[in-house]
Amino acid sequence: MSAAQRATKVATQPDIGRIVRLDTGGSPKMLGSVIVGGGPAGLAPLIAASQAGFLDRVLAGGVAIVEAGAVIGAGGIGRYAISSDSSAATIASCVRAGRAPWLVALHDHPATCAVASYGDGAVPLALVGRFLTVVGAALHAVLAEAPDCSVLTGHQALYTRQVDGGSWRTVVRRGADGARASMVSRQVVLATGGHQPEARLRHHAVAGVPLFAQYGAKVMQSGEALTAAGLAVITQRLEGSGARHVAIVGSSSSAIACAHALLQLPHGGNHGVRQVSVLHRRPLRVFYPSAEAALADGYDEFGPDDICPVSGFVFRFAGFRLDSRNLVMAARGIGGRAAPDRLHLHRVAMDRPDPKAQAILENADVIVAALGYRPRALEVQDQSGRVIPLLADGPGAPPMVDGACQVLDSRGAPIPGLLGVGLAAGFPSGTSAGGEPSFSGQTNGLWQWQNTVGAIISEHARVAADGMGRDRVSAGSTPL
Template sequence: MYGKYLETSTGCVVGGAGPAGMGLLFNAVRTGTIAELAQYGLIIVDASATPGIGRLGEYQITANSVGDVFLDCLRDPAMAEVFAPLQASPAYWRIRDQAQEAPLLSQVGELLLEASQLVLDHIVARYSVQLWSETLITEVFHDRDEYHIWVEHRGQKQCIRSHALVLNLGGRQDPHNLLNGLAAQGLTLPPARAIHSADSLLRLTPRALRATFATTVAQGGSFSVIGGSHSAFSMLENIAVALEPLGLAQVNLIHRSSIRLFYESVEQARANGYAFDPVADVCPISGRVNRSGGLRYRALAVGREVLERGVVGGTSVRARLLQTDGSDVEQMRAASEVLRTAAVVMQCTGYQPLLPQLRRMDGTAIELRQVTGGLDSDPSGCPCDQGGRRLHGLHLFGLGSGLGVDPLLGSEPSFSGRIYGVWQFHHDASRVVIDAVLQRLADLASPPATVVHAHLELIRGWPERSSGSDWAEAAS
């Protein structure tokens, strides 16, 4: 296909070493299954020069979990040797010192990056796992029991043939997805209206937000946030705090479903006077109210302030809430007018997965079927195409993909989205993926080592394997 190339065969490829991909690797080390995965051959492919965290640490918001949740991903006795150097890490102690508070995601990112690098170094040195950094997955072909994964490193291409592919390359916010969602509610945006992704805006400092929107505020332009989740209320607060000094007086929040709040227990929710369904809104495993769909910690505080007082956080900026589920004709009419005249529209309606081109061996494209909040996949993250056929051996559970509500994962029955979260990536979500991959490799009797075949001519310039940051040796 590409002319001269190298071809490598292995048991499993982990595509993407961000929070989800690293969650699987953390869990494999913790449970001892890393040795089994490595026995079949394991290659980790990541586009970054420093794999381990993706873009998590870039967000200028607080986490929706307390610090202890992230520490729980590190404290297993089986990981003590690997994580011993963290005892001297300022990043570790910053999170530990606020274990019962929600830390900034930038601080979480710093800690998890250090921990991830320790895990990667460990599995490369001890289990001969291969780490291919600065490497982009460009195409994936499905061929019966194999996936042909085409990758590019500094302009050079190579094919990896693998029986299993765990693919978590992050998520994106597609404006067409927002427009389609609005259209389903009978709402539209003017054709020329720009849509700002919250994923990008939430990475900006207050100073950068002021530089971006100062002219709009000065001209009296209106701001509208679309969505009702953690990111929507984080966006409300960031915009209000940054732009209030410039004269911003109000932000609109357009949301389809009721705003849901998270509580650790039924008793806590009742003590706060929160109305909820004792069956549909309560997780049967944890007893938490709106465990998956509720606003947490800082977003919860902002949400309660908006619901009770109509202002955003500690500012005087008013928040106008408009629910567009069709139950209130006046709110629907107001939302339509707000969208028609909005100067700034901010999309906070979830993610779609970032994917390479997926094809069958005859070159026809494979389109994955989507549902609310992510992909239509089974409990192990195995997706299906638009025709309903499962792509066995392919597993996605990260941002934009997610896992559906499952009794083993735990969630409130009323939650219809997909389950995400660093803790889930490190525990329940990745556990079922590891089990499914190992079962598949055993069933297919994969060879117990990575076998590398050089085809046609060895491409000069491929990096040799050294530490956990370079490619594996190109040929043997």
């Protein structure tokens, strides 16, 4: 039986009684780690531990993954109708560079080969999703064969509460029947993803105009616009319009990815998008592998602080890559590229009225708000059951974690034993991830999660697991 077949079997016949108890009674065994979220970020620390050669030590301490969906691995990445901003080689490297047997077994899997066939180019995220589902199935099989480990698919984590001794009790609910269960662990990893809260739109102004109050009927968030269903809605809204104009608000990778997706839609006559305008506040930077390559292209909008001291890359984190890079370079005429006639870039004035930006918004048939994501954190409680406010819950866009991946409370202090990773977690640049000194945003991306960021969390998990081993020896192997 293959690893994927074994994973399918255990997914339909879970054996979690050893480590999880229904709330009606009993005492669960102490685990090293509970990971909330089985998407790409949730699996990343275990992949990092595998690459470092100590996954067995982490699993020996007991690991549980809680995932609301039917399988682990892809999360929601496959629902987006765009391509990756990482190369195929980078995406496939978690398998192709893997030395652990469960990764070696996937080297020539059809899903791995399909991704790798794109070489140094971008990969459709639907294909990336299928690849990560295969990786998730193989890892699921590994956990299923490890004592004191489990994958709880079809379960939603409700909250995690501090307990005596610095541990955490995480309560989950099974989607099929609503039954509740709880787990106790030395640490909890929040890989709960991000979302785009609608409430944020009510307070966001562009060129002095409140976006939602003024244009709410035609505003769509990028998380919806970047799906096949969202693009279909946009196409439908444009039918019968003379202008067929879409305005995109934002400077993020999602903003440019949305512009690229819209420009790829069929158009002509009275159909499709006639004009796409991107309203951005920050400069649109582009990535280069070296300063020499940038200067050879006539691109000189950088200084010493814009060069990563580790890799030598120009705008390693702030710069657009692959399809988005090509689009921005063409729109700006960098390197002699011809500008696309249906794309317009407009940098919004920050300190004065901007009638041009207001006119673009007024005349647009659809406005896409690409304002980034906020973390979807789990409710965190102290020992008495009171909610612990998190820094990420505050005004603005504060991070959920610090440079050690520790979740921060509302005062900015790390909460012991609580870690976070993934989209919108806010892992800062300028730490072990490298990057250009001028970059002040958060570090995101599959490779970062599986390597630099994943290594930090996997080390926490190793320490927690080693502590479990010492406790079991001193307690005569009696479950805690």
